[in-house]
Amino acid sequence: MQRAQLTIGVVVHNEVQHLPRLLQNLENIVGAHEADIIFVDNASTDSTLARIEHWSAQQENRNIQIIARLRNNLALARNDVIHKTQTKWLFFWDADCGMNRDSWERHLEILQSNVIHENVAAIGGGNSAQGPKSFLVSGLQSMSRNWISHMGSLQLRHPSKVEEVSVLSGCNMLIRTQAAIQVDGCDSWFHPVGEDLSLCHRLTKAGWVLLAAPNLEIDHYQNQTVISWMEKMFAYGLAQVQIATQYPQHFKGLRGAQCLAVILLAFASVLTPLLVLSLFAIYTLAYVTLAVKNGPRSIHYIFCGWALSFLSHLAYATGEVYALTSWLYCKFSPTYQGRSRIVKEQKTTQALVPDPIVNHEISP
Template identity: 30%
Template sequence: MIVNRTVSVTDAGTGLLADRLLEAGMADPVLTSLPDLDLSTVTVVVPVYGRPLALDRLLTSIGSRHRVIVVDDCSPEPEPIKAVAEKHNVQLVRLAVNGGPARARNEGLKHATTPYVAFADSDVVVNSDTIALLLKHFNDPQVALAGPRVLGLDEGGGMNWIERYEEARSSLDLGTYPATVRPRSPVSWLPGAFLLARTGALGEGFAAGSRVGEDVDLVWRLVEKGWRVRFEPDAKVWHEHRQSVVDWLSRKAFYGTSAHVLALRHSEAIAPAVLAPWSVAVVAAILFQRPWSGPVAGAVTTLAGWQISRKLGRSEHPLRVGAGLTARGLLAAQTQTMALFVRHWWPLTVIASIFSRRLRRALIVSCMVDALWEYWRTRPQLDPFRFALARRLDDLAYGTGVWYSALKGRSLRCLLPDIRRNPK
């Protein structure tokens, strides 16, 4: 039974209903109604490479409620790491060869004997109730992984313009709404800055050969196996944003280099855009910028809306609902096309715009509209000019990383949109 939009599980039938709603992404657990689980059942694994002061800050925020395993990924100066581990009385595992965070996490996983294991990067600070809140999700036996909201860390010295942009538009901040995480959904991955997992669901853990994108790969592999993954924004950690332009852009490009490997492993999930054929036709007509562009785009949109409404026979207002769905689909197609122009395909669009006035206009409009939309949506503590500049630099750096990985891997699969009749 559903009362005030809330399902109370009282028997097998309501349990099945709740499970179906959760799986469909149409409902979220009410954490206050779920029992607390024992915090001692969680082991925290911390991969570290240098940065002893950050490690000390993290371990202080975790406290003594959990067993902690620090995995030193062959730091050049191991003694400060050892001193911090001894100060907090935690287990230290030192690797003889640097293998990256995925391998370090897996080494810690081998030493974890508790039902649940958390992975925390050394440059985060954990809120006091974060693990307890995430742990509530594991009352659902289908949940294998849960992640918190990742916010920017301000230690009182204020943020520069890059950090203020990241506070509003961080790659790691997945928003304010809880969600079931799966490919091609509003929340399609979880950042590895902090994750809580069911130990038995992880198998051998992260893809050991990966130095980037290993968190995305883990989430998608678990979903493919039938596990449920949850994003919980009420649980929070704070992460150090890059402060210099060079470090920040290098990190963005580094994120982009994961595209090729993810495309090889998860080709159905990695497409930079997912479009229906009718929306491609509408966008193409608009891009031609001819006198007939408006009438053709309008005709195709009307036809698409009519076809969608025909499939809504059980709706009381099929035409109204169909028109709404068509409008949303058209808006999604336009925003995805702008993202392709200014982010994933920017080397091509910039070169082509030199020779095409129409494409040049489309690129300029895309740059401006995208920045204005994101500024309005995120309400950053930053003036519009610097936000727009940061937005474009962000896209250029990420797109450069994507192209580097594609050319190095000799495959453009990660750059190709997915055009399908019924996009999911």
């Protein structure tokens, strides 16, 4: 059997609604000899695992492993993939993501290109929002064209050239297996978000280089409500501060300046409500100006982007402020110090207990 070029790691948790598209994508896009596949079921309570087992049993000439976890932890699930990978490179393919054959071939080709030097640990690209026509999808597509919205984040923007970056998105990252193993993979304290940031910072701290490249976009399917999207943004805001407490380099440069500005403005707005209206007016003017500059778009398209951008940043900033105030309280409150030490000791003891998994292979 021809040896695969890389391994696709698919971590799933209650993904019945996404499985048909995911499995069809893997079957139609990925050649049997191009990639091994490792599924990690992250303690699903629906029929996700059974459906994956059924699909895998029907696949000929594919090297497939299935790991069934008994505890839901995204960081540990990604680490399971890292430690089971037998190829030089691996790629995490999330259940709500997909790509066409051209995009998959570009991911394979970039590994053979002259931009991949021995010090490159990972390379990735941007995400394109896809899904049924809705306020959320239209808003995300509009936000991807406006710097006020994405502020340089690879979650939304699309790189125009190969560039060195400090972090990559976990759902679109080709990773050198050796590098991921060297730094012990993702930090298991970060669940359900932030585990990809911890891996990136561990890699750069160890001297590895991360690259973002054009034409490596994937489709990110969105079928959630605006409320659930804002909850996710709040969690991402929390994660930014939590990551920075463990990896201070996360707030170096532009990202740190953005976070500091958001936090200062948030506190200032509480003291001076009039500032909220002023910031809202400036934000609106800047967004509309850039939207018009970026090319002709419908009023509906621009409005969706502006409204969702504002709601996303509001939820994101709220998460950052909440996390910072919580961290300051935990750091300096004498009352909290005793409880914190006890909890830390309990968590350390729990971390020493192996996390139970069930592993089996389906090979040709």
